[in-house]
Every structure is written in C-alpha cells, then in structure tokens.
C-alpha cells in the first residue's frame with residue numbers, strides 16, 4: 001500500500017534520538033533545533049519520561065472516560081501548580097487542532113453565537129472550525145469555509161471592534177506567539193485590548209498555546225508575559241506530551257460543565273497522562289522554563305550580530321529569523337553539511353528555531369557558527 005503523499009520530506013531516516021540529538025540509519029548524528037514541529041519539550045527519550053510510560057504500560061494503557069482515572073487528576077494538579085492557573089478546569093483531548101475545535105465549540109455554546117475572529121498569519125489546525133480560522137485558503141476545503149468566521153489584520157483592534165459591533169461573534173482566537181506565521185509576537189496592548197473587547201461584546205477570548213506553551217517561551221504559557229491577562233480558554237498540545245499525542249484546553253471558572261457537552265474516546269487516557277505528568281515533572285526538576293528564557297536571550301543577542309539576518313523575533317526558545325535571502329537552501333545546507341535540523345515558516349525568508357528545552361549553549365553555538373559560514377557566501 002502506498003502512503004498518501006502529502007509531506008515534502010527531508011531526505012534523512014531517523015532511527016534513534018536522545019535529548020537534542022538524532023541519529024540516522026547509518027549512525028550519523030544530527031542536532032535537533034526543531035523538535036519535530038515544537039513537540040519535543042523535555043528532550044527525546046528522557047529517562048524519566050520513558051520510565052513513567054513503561055511503568056504505566058505495564059499497569060493499564062487505556063480505559064475510556066466512563067470510569068475514574070486518578071492520573072488525570074494528578075496531571076491536572078501538577079499543571080495547575082506549574083502554570084499557576086489553579087482555578088481553571090481541564091478538558092483533555094489528543095491534538096492541537098482538536099483542542100482548538102473544543103475551545104471554539106465551548107465559546108459558541110457559552111455565548112450562543114456562531115461567529116469567530118482570528119488573525120492574519122494564524123494557524124490553528126486542520127479540523128473543521130480550526131482550519132476555517134487558519135489563514136491559508138489552500139488548506140480550507142469548501143465544506144469548511146464559513147462566512148461568519150473572520151480573519152482580521154494581526155494587531156488591528158479597530159477592525160476587531162467593527163466586526164464585534166456588527167456581527168454575532170462568540171469567540172476570538174489568537175496564538176500566544178504565532179508559530180507557522182513566522183514567530184510573530186502579539187503586543188501586550190493588542191492582547192489586553194482583545195480581552196477588553198471580548199468582555200464588552202460578550203465573546204470568549206481563546207489563547208492558542210499549542211506551540212508556544214509548556215515553558216517554551218520562558219513563561220509557562222506565552223501570554224503570561226502579559227501581566228493581568230486572563231483568557232477564557234487556553235488550548236495546548238505539542239510540548240505537553242513530548243511526542244505522545246496529547247492535547248487539552250484550560251477553561252476559566254465561569255464556564256459550567258454538563259454531562260456530554262464535550263467528549264472524546266482517547267483523550268486523557270492513562271498512558272497520555274503518564275507522559276504528560278512526566279513532562280511536567282522534568283520541566284520542574286530541570287528548571288527548563290527558566291533555562292529557555294536565559295538561553296533564548298543569549299541566542300537572540302548572538303544572532304543579532306549576524307548582518308545577513310534582517311529581523312529576529314520571539315521569546316525563549318521560540319525564535320524566528322528573517323534572512324536576506326530564501327531560507328530553504330540555507331536550511332537544506334544546515335542539514336546536509338552541518339547536520340542541523342531547523343524549521344520553516346509561511347514566509348520564505350524565515351528560519352524557525354524550536355529546539356527541545358534541554359538544548360545547551362554549545363549546541364546553539366554550533367548552529368550560530370554553521371549559519372555564519374553559510375551566510376558568508
């Protein structure tokens with residue numbers, strides 16, 4: 001059977017990984033500064049993560065949400081502690097798109113309104129409502145296109161207010177830091193303005209922290225760089241499971257749950273919670289969030305000395321670099337000659353850096369040297 005050919009591939013077969021290092025089938029080593037789309041948070045095959053998953057697998061991997069699952073509560077308690085969002089409620093699912101889909105549904109249930117707002121450059125996933133709020137017409141199928149969903153200019157509060165005044169809008173969704181859009185950081189003024197407008201017009205503010213969450217930016221969630229901001233719903237996935245498929249939403253206390261309102265077969269299964277709990281335990285024990293903040297600052301400082309880089313954006317270990325040329329050939333050379341994986345973004349000049357949070361300065365420095373060499377020519 002042939003695979004449905006939808007992915008352009010890097011010509012490397014990875015067979016083993018540890019922390020930030022990957023090995024191919026010939027035993028060649030690679031440095032992972034992309035974490036498989038920002039998924040690897042605590043590092044590949046972390047021993048504590050592996051042990052917790054193995055132990056859980058020996059006990060029980062899965063039973064449905066029709067029975068008590070104590071490890072869900074243990075995960076929720078630890079998540080509340082590390083994110084400092086103790087009073088939010090947790091609903092678990094399996095991916096980022098699914099998390100956003102549930103967030104959008106919940107905003108619509110709570111307000112009784114069907115319209116939604118998202119922003120230029122946004123990526124919220126590929127399922128029906130999430131893709132309709134993603135700024136890429138090529139991946140929106142005719143059955144997903146909606147006239148009551150609006151993609152407005154990033155940063156434009158006036159445009160948001162105009163739509164809120166004239167349409168029935170139940171939710172506004174925005175990434176903590178835009179990922180696929182090239183690491184665009186929303187200003188504090190914009191985020192706080194959205195919060196205020198959402199309140200005034202009875203819409204819910206959804207922070208999509210699927211890529212920017214779990215310590216990556218130096219705060220637990222990227223929006224926590226903005227003092228006082230309290231989203232109605234926060235969606236998460238990627239770094240949450242460090243490779244185990246896991247997603248979820250945090251729901252502020254005003255929302256009332258009722259049986260059957262949301263649901264999933266696999267979400268919050270024993271094995272996923274063991275993986276998620278291991279991630280939180282390692283994040284805390286190894287102070288990876290603080291490390292991300294420090295290393296990110298150091299990296300941005302060094303990169304800003306390279307004249308061929310025209311702009312640097314981001315926080316912590318979520319960084320976008322615009323080059324004075326197309327990034328594709330540079331990234332290909334980084335893999336081929338220097339064995340370093342990086343990411344792309346929607347703009348062709350951008351390189352996206354999303355390393356595992358356990359990366360060290362020597363590894364980041366080897367990237368800086370390689371990049372300087374390539375850009376010299």
Ligand SMILES: Cc1ncc(COP(=O)(O)O)c(C=O)c1O
Nearest residue numbers: 095096097123124125179210211
């Ligand atoms: C900000 C953001 N939201 C949602 C998603 C979708 O997540 P998933 O691919 O797990 O469905 C992504 C994936 O890249 C993302 O970056």
